[in-house]
Amino acid sequence: MATHIKSNIHWVGQRDWEVENFHGMEFKLTKGTSYNSYLIREEKNVLIDTVDHRFSLQFVQNLEMEIDLNTIDYIVINHAEEDHSGALPALMAKIPNTPIYCTENAIDSITGQHHHPEWNFNIVKTGDTLDIGNGKKLVFVETPMLHWPDSMMTYLTDDAVLFSNDAFGQHYCDEHLFNDEVDQNELKEQCLRYYANILTPFSALVTAKIKEVLSFNLPVDMIATAHGVIWRDDPTQIIHQYLQWADNYQEDRITIFYDSMSNNTRMMADAIAQGIHDIDPGVAVKVFNVSRQDKNEILSNVFRSKGILVGSPSMNNVMMPQIAAMLEEITGLRFKAKKAGAFGSYGWNGGAVDRINTRLMDAGFETVVSLKTKWRPDGKAVNECREHGRDIAKKWALHELNNIQSITSKPVTQCAQTTASVDPSTATVTSKTVPATAATKDVQIDDARDMLCTVCNWVYEPAVGEPNQDIEPGTPWNEVPDFFLCPECGLGKDVFVAIEQSKAS
Numbered sequence: 001m002a003t004h005i006k007s008n009i010h011w012v013g014q015r016d017w018e019v020e021n022f023h024g025m026e027f028k029l030t031k032g033t034s035y036n037s038y039l040i041r042e043e044k045n046v047l048i049d050t051v052d053h054r055f056s057l058q059f060v061q062n063l064e065m066e067i068d069l070n071t072i073d074y075i076v077i078n079h080a081e082e083d084h085s086g087a088l089p090a091l092m093a094k095i096p097n098t099p100i101y102c103t104e105n106a107i108d109s110i111t112g113q114h115h116h117p118e119w120n121f122n123i124v125k126t127g128d129t130l131d132i133g134n135g136k137k138l139v140f141v142e143t144p145m146l147h148w149p150d151s152m153m154t155y156l157t158d159d160a161v162l163f164s165n166d167a168f169g170q171h172y173c174d175e176h177l178f179n180d181e182v183d184q185n186e187l188k189e190q191c192l193r194y195y196a197n198i199l200t201p202f203s204a205l206v207t208a209k210i211k212e213v214l215s216f217n218l219p220v221d222m223i224a225t226a227h228g229v230i231w232r233d234d235p236t237q238i239i240h241q242y243l244q245w246a247d248n249y250q251e252d253r254i255t256i257f258y259d260s261m262s263n264n265t266r267m268m269a270d271a272i273a274q275g276i277h278d279i280d281p282g283v284a285v286k287v288f289n290v291s292r293q294d295k296n297e298i299l300s301n302v303f304r305s306k307g308i309l310v311g312s313p314s315m316n317n318v319m320m321p322q323i324a325a326m327l328e329e330i331t332g333l334r335f336k337a338k339k340a341g342a343f344g345s346y347g348w349n350g351g352a353v354d355r356i357n358t359r360l361m362d363a364g365f366e367t368v369v370s371l372k373t374k375w376r377p378d379g380k381a382v383n384e385c386r387e388h389g390r391d392i393a394k395k396w397a398l399h400e401l402n403n404i405q406s407i408t409s410k411p412v413t414q415c416a417q418t419t420a421s422v423d424p425s426t427a428t429v430t431s432k433t434v435p436a437t438a439a440t441k442d443v444q445i446d447d448a449r450d451m452l453c454t455v456c457n458w459v460y461e462p463a464v465g466e467p468n469q470d471i472e473p474g475t476p477w478n479e480v481p482d483f484f485l486c487p488e489c490g491l492g493k494d495v496f497v498a499i500e501q502s503k504a505s
């Protein structure tokens with residue numbers, strides 16, 4: 001149903017709560033989307049954009065309830081991708097002679113998709129205007145490659161509304177239409193996700209085009225996007241945000257993503273992340289398994305990061321396919337001014353790490369030395385991974401680091417003892433995750449009882465220690481260093497609980 005926007009403008013679009021993927025499977029939608037279409041009724045009636053082709057009949061039916069279709073004087077198509085021009089065939093079947101205003105490139109894409117060269121196309125260029133009566137005009141601004149060659153924006157004078165199409169939009173569905181009405185955290189997250197995953201390659205154009213539009217000195221009272229909210233509260237905030245994102249955006253953040261066959265590369269990722277944190281507790285470190293986690297969330301984090309670390313075991317001497325796919329996407333997104341490194345575990349040949357490093361350089365990243373570990377990381381290798389993380393933290397620091405000397409000058413085991421938090425909660429797991437017959441929640445960590453891994457049931461026996469991680473026989477749990485990882489499942493000390501009736505007691 002139509003919703004009043006401003007003056008004689010109504011929203012006549014379509015909400016899509018259910019859609020999960022966009023551009024095939026390339027963009028995962030976590031909050032649905034909307035296809036925004038607008039009806040302007042002045043002396044002339046104008047329709048701005050249509051909706052996705054899956055809603056064609058619904059769109060035309062709703063529009064017919066709002067206006068006699070034969071009284072629509074002009075149709076403006078800002079961008080011809082099927083989520084905006086998809087309902088044109090159904091609409092044009094009813095009003096076949098209605099003039100369509102679009103860029104020259106859009107005629108190619110509209111005709112290419114809908115196969116109606118006979119439609120009444122009218123080409124517009126930047127600065128062209130269309131008088132719609134009552135003293136108002138539409139002003140057209142071509143925005144090629146934001147994000148298709150056919151893209152443009154349309155500005156309505158007097159009301160000062162910019163119909164921006166994809167630009168400044170979000171894949172976000174809410175019953176509210178305006179930016180000041182929705183959850184601000186959700187909105188910010190979806191704006192960034194949209195920019196990072198769709199517009200990053202065109203950042204230089206974003207800056208140039210925004211500056212061009214601003215040079216017209218047109219007042220902007222509202223930005224009516226083609227997806228998500230309409231910006232009416234401080235509408236230019238999203239323009240300023242785009243200028244910031246387009247300027248080689250980065251935060252003090254490092255993203256680590258990996259794939260793993262036997263948890264070995266995962267162990268490396270964990271230790272590297274800990275090493276970074278040792279040196280620079282202020283940096284945000286985000287770790288993802290590409291096979292298990294949301295690809296677009298990972299790419300959003302890459303966008304926000306000053307550097308990335310990419311890990312893969314070697315399989316047939318190449319990287320895991322999900323890592324290769326992610327690197328292909330990252331290459332296409334053409335991130336600028338970011339650093340990167342490769343790491344991975346291997347058994348026979350470590351070809352994956354070398355290939356990752358080459359791909360990262362090809363994608364324009366400034367790379368650091370790679371790190372390989374043969375087979376499952378033992379204690380020495382875990383220490384090397386952690387030291388690698390520390391080294392990266394120092395190399396990539398955006399601010400002065402305190403106490404580096406005191407951390408790095410200590411032997412690792414001492415360091416681990418020093419940095420381990422003597423907090424009973426780290427040795428205590430909620431009863432939910434502990435077998436009731438085997439464990440207790442009330443554990444003193446300085447005793448010599450056996451410790452049970454609550455994930456895989458491997459048992460740490462102080463009398464045996466863990467020679468593969470240089471933990472001597474006779475080492476009580478509270479002296480087991482913080483970098484210790486369960487040799488079975490690769491998880492850290494915090495998932496262990498004491499066994500009440502241990503051999504040691």
Ligand code: FEO
Pocket residue numbers: 079081082083084147148166226227
């Ligand atoms: Fe480029 Fe919303 O389509």
